[in-house]
């Protein structure tokens with residue numbers, strides 16, 4: 001397959017080599033995995049390590065979805081504060097999920113180490129920065145609960161945050177020492193390499209068109225041939241198409257965009273000097289980080305709009321000026337966006353769609369750790385594990401009827417936000 005234009009900065013800067021391979025006619029496998037992102041490839045890696053024959057089918061190329069486009073924050077826990085996760089899931093299940101995902105960054109970094117994945121990994125924490133006094137109250141509440149759970153997080157004062165970020169724009173911050181940053185495309189390509197090494201097969205440029213149950217088998221119809229499998233895992237998340245009817249109506253899809261400056265050299269050294277990644281407490285949140293080459297990468301909710309002199313680049317330059325008034329003018333090299341699957345309660349799901357057909361889905365913009373961990377859990381299930389050992393109980397998909405409408409409403413609100421904050 002010849003490759004189209006890069007989908008993100010990471011697509012160009014990742015050191016890991018990309019794996020591409022056609023599907024070689026009709027094949028039979030034990031497990032067919034649809035989607036070559038964190039979920040699909042972690043499933044393949046962990047299943048193959050346990051001796052399960054599996055084959056990943058990716059419509060485009062490895063990391064084409066959220067996995068190759070995200071901010072690269074390897075976060076602990078969920079989007080929601082831990083106490084809210086327990087309120088929604090119940091004491092026992094909530095505590096179990098928080099514990100598993102609290103420990104998840106350590107697992108991601110251990111995979112990076114084990115497989116020597118070249119992905120610009122830094123393990124110096126992430127900062128959730130308060131954009132307002134109310135935001136700081138939210139962070140204090142989160143900190144208190146994480147401390148009760150024994151997690152290594154610090155509530156930073158305004159001055160401490162200014163020192164760590166190199167900007168006095170924030171009211172304080174929550175520094176989570178468990179977390180870190182990666183080049184996400186490097187990581188996902190590294191997972192692909194590790195999965196191949198463990199014996200999994202991966203085909204790219206193969207769109208799965210239909211899933212047909214035939215006795216106790218699945219016939220996976222693709223645009224390149226047929227795959228017969230005993231079990232199927234969909235790792236398609238926010239990039240789900242109409243393959244499984246109704247699946248993409250189980251979440252609201254929103255966009256998130258990022259802009260990367262040219263490498264800033266010396267003058268960028270005082271920004272996030274310890275290379276933590278950052279996001280803020282605003283309801284239309286923004287993210288900020290550096291890469292290994294000294295680029296500053298800033299993003300927010302919505303699409304990347306316009307070309308070189310377009311809206312998103314204006315927004316980026318304006319916000320970099322607001323945060324770092326002494327920095328001077330910056331060139332924006334690249335802008336891109338991706339899709340995020342938001343669930344109504346901000347909790348992820350593992351659905352059983354049919355006999356032997358599963359999908360972990362709905363990571364609410366936090367998928368590096370859940371994608372890796374839920375993929376591992378799928379690998380364990382497929383190799384004889386029990387359903388009650390999954391991080392979350394299997395659930396039936398529930399349609400979010402207002403999802404498509406809300407996607408459009410959010411897109412309009414995010415565009416308006418970009419316009420207002422570009423002036």
Ligand SMILES: Cc1cc2nc3c(=O)[nH]c(=O)nc-3n(C[C@H](O)[C@H](O)[C@H](O)COP(=O)(O)OP(=O)(O)OC[C@H]3O[C@@H](n4cnc5c(N)ncnc54)[C@H](O)[C@@H]3O)c2cc1C
Nearest residue numbers: 035037038039059065066067070071072073208338367368
């Ligand atoms: C801009 C952005 C910023 C984000 N920032 C962060 C962050 O900092 N930290 C974090 O933890 N998470 C972040 N996320 C979320 C995270 O990227 C996702 O949750 C994660 O990548 C989901 O991984 P996945 O493997 O489940 O799905 P994806 O990576 O989206 O992969 C799905 C794949 O399925 C393929 N596919 C779909 N349909 C078919 C079909 N019919 N046949 C074959 N293939 C198919 C697609 O081509 C795609 O490659 C962000 C997301 C975005 C978009």
